[in-house]
Amino acid sequence: MVQRKEGREGVARISFSLHPKLQKDFDRITGLMGYEERSKALQIAVQNFINDFQLKEDPDKNATGTILILYEHDTRNIDSKINDIGHAHRLVIVSSLHEHLDEENCLNIIVVRGKVRKILELEQELRKLKGIKQLKYSYLVVER
């Protein structure tokens, strides 16, 4: 960020550098998502970025959310390992859904609720598994 000044209603106006490819993608996605203004999309992106880190800053908060994992079911014992992890972390798992996407790929959607610390432990266990192709999460704080 190279510039910051106070604008109307105490809103900070900033300018910063972006790689042209990143800017192009950002503008395209902003349009696809129906945002009329770049700044609105950017505010949401920044808010999500901050929320993700705030959750990790205070692991005693309660949160709820989902973990998505995409994996190849042919990877040695992966279904069994995911099952074992699920049993070990059952107190924060509300429910889960398994979708056979194609011949090789499976999607698990895991709904979680509990202390951030416990949810992150589950996330880390899953992340370490060989054969996980993608892991995404979304957590919301439900109380302080």
Ligand code: NI
């Ligand atoms: Ni499957």
